Amino acid sequence: xxxxxxxLPGNAALAAALAERLQIEAGRLTMRRFPDGETxxxxxxxxxxxxxxxxxxxxxxxxxxLGLLFAAATARELGATAIGLVAPYLAYMRQDQRFRTGEGxxxxxxxxxxxxxxxxxxxxxxxxxxxxxxDDIYAIPSSVVAAAPLLADWIRRHVDSPVLIGPDAESExxxxxxxxLAGAPHVVLEKTRHGDHDVTVSIPDPRxxxxxxxxxxxxxxxxxxxxxxxxxxxxxxxxxxAVCVGVHAIFAGEAYTELLAAGAxxxxxxxxILHASNGIDINYAIADAVAAFSSGEL
Ligand code: R5P
Numbered sequence: 001x002x003x004x005x006x007x008l009p010g011n012a013a014l015a016a017a018l019a020e021r022l023q024i025e026a027g028r029l030t031m032r033r034f035p036d037g038e039t040x041x042x043x044x045x046x047x048x049x050x051x052x053x054x055x056x057x058x059x060x061x062x063x064x065x066l067g068l069l070f071a072a073a074t075a076r077e078l079g080a081t082a083i084g085l086v087a088p089y090l091a092y093m094r095q096d097q098r099f100r101t102g103e104g105x106x107x108x109x110x111x112x113x114x115x116x117x118x119x120x121x122x123x124x125x126x127x128x129x130x131x132x133x134x135d136d137i138y139a140i141p142s143s144v145v146a147a148a149p150l151l152a153d154w155i156r157r158h159v160d161s162p163v164l165i166g167p168d169a170e171s172e173x174x175x176x177x178x179x180x181l182a183g184a185p186h187v188v189l190e191k192t193r194h195g196d197h198d199v200t201v202s203i204p205d206p207r208x209x210x211x212x213x214x215x216x217x218x219x220x221x222x223x224x225x226x227x228x229x230x231x232x233x234x235x236x237x238x239x240x241x242a243v244c245v246g247v248h249a250i251f252a253g254e255a256y257t258e259l260l261a262a263g264a265x266x267x268x269x270x271x272x273i274l275h276a277s278n279g280i281d282i283n284y285a286i287a288d289a290v291a292a293f294s295s296g297e298l
Contacts (some may be wrong), residue, residue: 048079
């Protein structure tokens, strides 16, 4: 079977990297809005009898999901043998329980929806907290690329004598893996979130941070409230300005400039979401995961 990769809007670089690394065709997909806001789409490259890869990061998911599902359904109607979704950032992972009566558990609802349209998913470090695996909510197979080796490599090459700091208990899984690979010590702060933009953190034992360069690590930087609170704690203990490392650069609203203004020495992220802070290219690691996952079909 020969595979073909299509870029959903905004995903040309990812699709090109997949095509180059996997030596498959980069197909043409026209997708645009009608004047009334509805979606028009057309596969300009034939898909019949082929494995179709849809390259579609899912940051800002409400604007992207309908087009993605239309594309998947159309590819299937046109005879694609299988449809793989390559979504470096997987949306809707954080609402993983009913925190207040009546709330929707949108992580599970989104997973059920996507599972109806594609056959498998490759993604990067989904925000697994109460869900232990994507299999808990997705009815289709998935492959998860870990950013930790790339983050560790970047830290080794760019930061002298680092101490890695996870801003909350949820970050422990990422920061401990990166610390192990980077050969650096790490600490995890205690966080309380009072609202979307209102976060407090505390350092359990400041002595662990002495004489080292603080490197804050988190999977998602959204409002940056978590990173900003952590920077304030760290600088309050007389440490040098912190380097901030994130996997997924959401940076909602003015978050990026606010994080710089809070005193970050440097901010670096992977390119799972395109952003000025991207300094770690993860596309080839994603391509390798796609190859391993769909071996024999490429
Ligand atoms: C949540 O626990 C995540 O790991 C991040 O800490 C969180 O999503 C960051 O969000 P924000 O940048 O809005 O504080």
